[in-house]
Amino acid sequence: MKDAISKGTIYVLLLLGALLMLFPFLWMLSTALMTPAEINAQNPRVWFPSSLQWGNFARAMEIAPFDRFFINSVIVTLIGTVGELLTTILAAYAFSKMTFWGKDILFAILLGTMMVPGELLLIPNFVTMSRFDLIDTLHAIYLPWVASVFSIFLIRQFFMGIPKQLSYAAKVDGCSEFKFLWYVMIPLAKPALITMTLLTVINSWNAFTWPLLVTFTRDTRTLPIGLSMFRTEAGTFFELIMAASVVTVLPMIILFILLQKYVVDGVARSGIKG
Numbered sequence: 441m442k443d444a445i446s447k448g449t450i451y452v453l454l455l456l457g458a459l460l461m462l463f464p465f466l467w468m469l470s471t472a473l474m475t476p477a478e479i480n481a482q483n484p485r486v487w488f489p490s491s492l493q494w495g496n497f498a499r500a501m502e503i504a505p506f507d508r509f510f511i512n513s514v515i516v517t518l519i520g521t522v523g524e525l526l527t528t529i530l531a532a533y534a535f536s537k538m539t540f541w542g543k544d545i546l547f548a549i550l551l552g553t554m555m556v557p558g559e560l561l562l563i564p565n566f567v568t569m570s571r572f573d574l575i576d577t578l579h580a581i582y583l584p585w586v587a588s589v590f591s592i593f594l595i596r597q598f599f600m601g602i603p604k605q606l607s608y609a610a611k612v613d614g615c616s617e618f619k620f621l622w623y624v625m626i627p628l629a630k631p632a633l634i635t636m637t638l639l640t641v642i643n644s645w646n647a648f649t650w651p652l653l654v655t656f657t658r659d660t661r662t663l664p665i666g667l668s669m670f671r672t673e674a675g676t677f678f679e680l681i682m683a684a685s686v687v688t689v690l691p692m693i694i695l696f697i698l699l700q701k702y703v704v705d706g707v708a709r710s711g712i713k714g
Contacts, residue, residue, distance in 0.1 A: 465689075472496055472682035479678050496683040500670070503680065505658055506687070509666040516581045516651075516662060517644040523586030524640050525633070531592045533621050536599035537607060547596075550589050562653065569654055580654040581662070582644065591636045598632035599625060634702040642692050663688045 471479060473493050478486040500506070534540070535547050565584040566575075574580040602625060610620045626633065648664040655661055667688065670681045 465693075468682050468685055468689075471678060472686050474679055476677075476679060493679065496679045497687065500680040500683040500687070504666050504669045504684070506663070506666060506684065508658060509661055509663045512578060512660065513645055513662040516578055517641055519578075520582035520585055520644045521637055521640045523582065524588055524591060525637060527587040528591040528595050528636060529621070529626065529633075531587075532595035532599050533617075533625060535592070536596045537604075537625075538617070551593065554589050554593075562650065565650075566653060575654055576656045576660055578660055581647070581651050581660075584650070585644070588640070591640065594636055595629060595632055598629050602628055631702050634699055638696065638699050638702075641695065645692055 470488055473496065474486065474489040475493055478489060535543060561584070569575055569580040569583070574583070606624055607620060610624060615623075646664060647662070651662050652665050655665070667681055667684055670677045670684065
């Protein structure tokens with residue numbers, strides 16, 4: 441009896457937590473399908489649309505050049521993710537399997553940089569991009585973030601769990617460091633690499649502050665910044681903002697659902713728990 445009550449309590453708490461996490465997304469979808477009158481209604485407040493206003497999505501796509509924003513977001517996300525994958529794999533392998541002077545000290549310094557708030561890096565990065573004349577280009581959006589200490593730490597922890605005997609056996613067979621990394625380490629680290637890739641894609645896709653600082657024209661804007669175009673002096677078009685938001689977050693939700701098993705496996709096996 442006690443076990444049944446304990447399990448029932450756990451399930452109820454988990455259900456409440458899930459509903460709490462899902463509520464913003466459900467409210468976003470509901471608002472996207474409402475009329476302006478239903479959104480502004482106060483007493484009583486309207487929680488569900490009386491009739492589904494699918495035309496809000498078409499209007500949102502017409503007001504702003506979301507095709508251009510979407511292409512920019514895809515370009516920035518793909519290049520930034522590939523760049524981070526390359527730097528992360530090479531650095532993680534060096535810190536986990538190679539021996540060189542000052543390795544532990546250098547890795548400790550890298551971990552220490554994680555304590556620096558991201559906001560403090562905005563000005564130095566902006567000045568650097570300005571010196572290279574990259575302001576208001578797509579390159580300025582992804583270049584400062586093609587290396588991530590957290591990603592290096594995540595993959596290094598996974599690489600550390602791979603037995604050294606595999607490296608010894610590969611070297612006996614005449615395998616070079618690069619071949620061992622490419623044919624042995626990377627396939628074994630697939631769950632952790634997929635986890636890191638998914639996190640990078642989500643962060644790059646949803647980035648707002650940095651792209652807002654370094655881009656000025658519509659040709660270089662990304663999807664999150666495009667949402668601000670529905671705020672005018674005459675007011676805010678909440679139904680259009682929510683409709684555009686649904687379109688913006690939907691690819692990330694689908695991607696996470698498809699890869700969630702790799703995320704759980706990658707985080708669990710990399711040693712980051714709790």
